[in-house]
Amino acid sequence: MRFLPALVALAFAVPSAAQPLPNYDMEELRGAIAQKDLGKIAVLAAEQGGEQILLERFDGKDAGTPIDIRSAGKSITALAVGAAIADGALVDTQVTIWPYLGRPRGEPWDSITVGDLLGMSSALDCNDWDRKSPGQEERMYRTRVWRDFALDLPAREYERDAQGEGPFSYCTAGVFLLGQVVEKATGQRFDNYVQQRIFDPLGIEGVIWRTSRSGEIQSGGQLTIGAEALLKIGRLVLDKGRWDGEQLIPESWIRLMVAPRHQLGQHVHYGSLWWTTPLRSLRGYEGAVMMKGNGGNIVALVPTYDAVFVVQAENYNRKDAERHAFTALTAMLGALEAPEGITAE
Template sequence: MKNLGITIGVVFILVFLISETGCNIAARAEHYYKVPEQLNDGLKVGDAAKAGLNTALLEDATQAIENGKFKEIHSMLIYKAGQLVFEEYFEGHQYQWDAAKYHGALVQWSPTMTHPVMSCTKSITSACIGIAIDKGFIKSVDQSIFDYLPEHQYLKTDNKNYITIEHLLTMTSGLAWDEWNASHGGQLTNDYDHLYVVDDQIKAVLERPFWAAPGEFFTYNGGGIDILGEIMKNATGMDMDEFAAEYLFKPLGIDSATWWRYPNGRLETASSLSLTPRDMLKFGALYLNKGRRNGQQIIPEDWVEKSATVYRNNSGIQLPIEDSGVNGYAYTWWISELDHNGQKIKMYRANGWGGQVIAVIPELDMVMVFTSGNWATKSKLFKLVNNYILPAVNN
């Protein structure tokens, strides 16, 4: 009987160990790398390892995200060698303006769900301005903004006629504006938030005094991007959403875009857009490919180059919403230096509040997309990129 008891005990232990091992394998399997699903959306998919990425490090990144190491990330996508090679979605909160930490319902994010891209909207607006110039709707970035503001000529005072379209694209209008020293929130303490309650957003921006001469000083001003929306409407007869749908999104096969309007009906062109992460990736891949897709030049190549080149004095900028070090700024795109295998490489990115990013790294032939819910805390995406994604790139 004693031997029988020992035998039963051994069997119990073996069964327990096998069961535990099986559970651990199942748990780890959730984070095993898998090739993204091929959908009928115009994106080619491929194997990350064949594209020169260490999938073990990407699995570690997935685990770190799920463990909350980078707060709340909703999606991470990587495009390399002309293919979507990594795609993961996570549980997180939908955006809700009046909720604690702006966290609404808790959901499992997926490829078909649109996500607010916040200030990445600015880079969509910028691309559309570039297309409008290429097609002759607008003559030049060097034109005075008042060439396209017939209803606001009364604001052309105190030399404000010297503000150009390029000044708005580069945040160098010189107008007084405080968008960073107060958080977004229901108290409307942020200058940009005030635009939600005024009768005329264009007037509210242009009636401000100068802090500096146009072109000389960077001041982040989302209101200036709304003026670009008004310029687009007056120059083309189309609101920005209509123009983008016809000349940008249609050629890219993007059909997920939704925009928001102010209570007075004016389209908000600085931060209102929502897209699926896959459609965000298509936009980033367009810039990686110098404005071309399937042999068609959608955005002028020189516009892409200007978007990736720091404008005049727009360097040494530190963003309050993320730990990204110093940055440059171009035509609504942020420019940073990264370290890869002991070499400095350039990344330029469309960047949105809360951790919404479309990042282009030409030297690695790569685009990264992130969506997040870190509205009330600094984004830690640079640590994720530096600690996991860049070390994973073998070529």
């Protein structure tokens, strides 16, 4: 099985050893989770080659009980945009958003494109990582109508680089607006469109979307969903948009969606609402594509192993949440046999 040659060829360097991850095997990992050494990890799941090989629950709840994966849900919005383009509802990522949202305001607002919002690089003065930012997501949640909040955000100083990219600024409000664009373009409420276009073909049910007090669907994350559903979404992307013999999402969109657009750290890249970063294996480091959310919620796709891994956790707002999730991912990857004929990075 081959997936995204450009991704597999990424020359990921070895992450800094300043704070190396614990080198757990699976039994040691289970013990650490039971002792709460890794906080509140609730579910571990994995599949390889389309076959589920692991699904374990650690919080005492029923196996299928969904968990809020926070911003990992943003990656599903990227899939919805790709579906809308494939359906002819959207032309491409270069279309500007204001004709769909009905709020022209002058530059640089009027030049914000679907692609800008996908890459967290729009002119919106919005940075979730800065509590003083006008668009910081907690400010949006305090309002009744999120659409008005997002559309009224001021613009920041903005200039595109030679590749046409604006500066990166992590903005949930912008991803919420993407959902509003998809609604207008498709003529369907965002959750209904995603259910019909993506979830129903995958056999996914019982997903819970957060809404504003006025009933708007939060396409910017905070999606409550089960681990088995996340394995299916990961497999859909790993198989380049194909599911059960049907091309649900164009392969060209999958390639574009996960292609790195911004380098956020020595080993961390951001594409179109998807992340790329390496995972340590027994033979080196493997390139991986990820959905990532607050609390240590991660879905990791490892092409060289033809595998999907899921960590669902409730370590919300903890600085060590992602580290604990990567500890679990490393142990799960280490439990698999290395594929023949494909080398690590």
